[in-house]
Amino acid sequence: MNLLLNEIVEDLLEAELTKHAITPLTQKYSDLNVTDAYHIQLDVIKKKISTGRRVIGKKVGLTSTAMQKMFGVEEPDYGHLLDDMKVMSEGKVKINNLISPKVEAEIGFILGEDLKGPNVTWLDVLMATKYITPTLEIIDSRIADWKIQLVDTVADNGSSSRVVVGEQLTGIQGIDLRSIGMTLYKNGEMISTGSGAAALGHPAQAIAWLANKLYEFDITLNAGELILPGALSGAITVEASDTVSAHFGGLGSVSVTFE
Template sequence: MSTDEVIRAIANELCIAESHRTPTGPIREQFPGGDSGMSAVEFAYAIQQLNVSRRIEAGERLVGRKIGLTSLAVQQQLGVDQPDFGALFASMAHGDDQPIALSELIQPKVEAEIALVLAHDLTRERHTFDDIVAASACAVAAIEVVDSRIRNWDIRFIDTVADNASSARFVIGSRQVPLSQIDLTACAMTLSRDGDVLSRGSGSACLGNPLNAAVWLADRMVELGTPLRAGDVVLTGALGPMVAVTEPGAYLAQIDGLGSVRATFSA
């Protein structure tokens, strides 16, 4: 098969895995290598973009981006030196306490994050913290529900990138705080269920500062010709370890200065 045919076949495989709730094998095993004329990263993003384009053509609405692999320890584990990104669609968004059906997911996990809501486009070739602050309407507490279409979460960089950065659902809190009024690095986080704390972290765990992640994403999107736009939601990355969701229940993320947000799972 040609490289384009391999990309289409893998994109189809991931679509089927998601729609049938049946995970597939690692994508990296199907990378053609040097014969493809592409790097592994380019190959993975080509798969992701094909499925993103398909969803848009089917009528889904793109509402932002998520940033993944913002932990240096996880980057080292996967042998990479950069984060990754995925697309967020309106169909992924859930309100605080709006039930998320486990029956629609495969092997979900939750992580607490800081989300930015943009008020202005980010179109410079190289952005600064000041650019991000000026373009952002607010920061809010968020929970991202990640879900791998790869069996047993057996992923490397190429696998999660192709799989839309393992994105699935997200919940945004109600308290909106201007970036000028908060130090994101100092935001302590706890993620709990029924009062039991399952994960702890802080803003500094996200590439040292969630704004570092936002700058990286803004630059990358301009490079790709798809800059971040006013109204976009940006999930800047996990503040602490992920927590597996194996049964119905409610997970509460509390982030200093941003309040709380709850993700509730039903059968």
């Protein structure tokens, strides 16, 4: 990795540690491309792993039209989920450990088999899936004021911060994942609704995209990992004392409180 990319890696790590966001990378470094951004992300993750953290899954972001419009991008991104990012349902998250958090609801996939591209299909994803579970992803940007383009969010681990995992595990047999409904609440007030089809038409299609994208970097989606296929509606901003919950019908519910 060249000196410039290494400097960006250190800047992102420092921003996360100090909770002080940095100038958008696309403003400061106009020549950065998406491949550079993925290498930056991977090096950030390597540095975190070297301190004892462990990868527990991956996430796809910006799969819904709502999220792509919100951030002005035209393709998904991905990030890594680490063990210290996991929060169990009904848990609490300290708002001062974050910069500018938002929450989105997703159908989490727990793999029973490895998936590696190329040419992974959504049917391959379904065959490799052991369970699905309700999740909330807490996204947070180390880029100032969420002024992100695709390069910014990719370098910043897909703007990922925490994943809240529901207690209920459900097998996928006989379930049409496209039609699964989700209702998102903040402090008891319904904010939005969505369905599985919001994630690239089918959440398993989003995971197939991820497996094939990761092939470019010789990365496998491993059995036992939690994979998030993308939000079912737009992200909502949160502050201290807010409680966010998502209800997925027969799949169960998941909630988190900020303090």
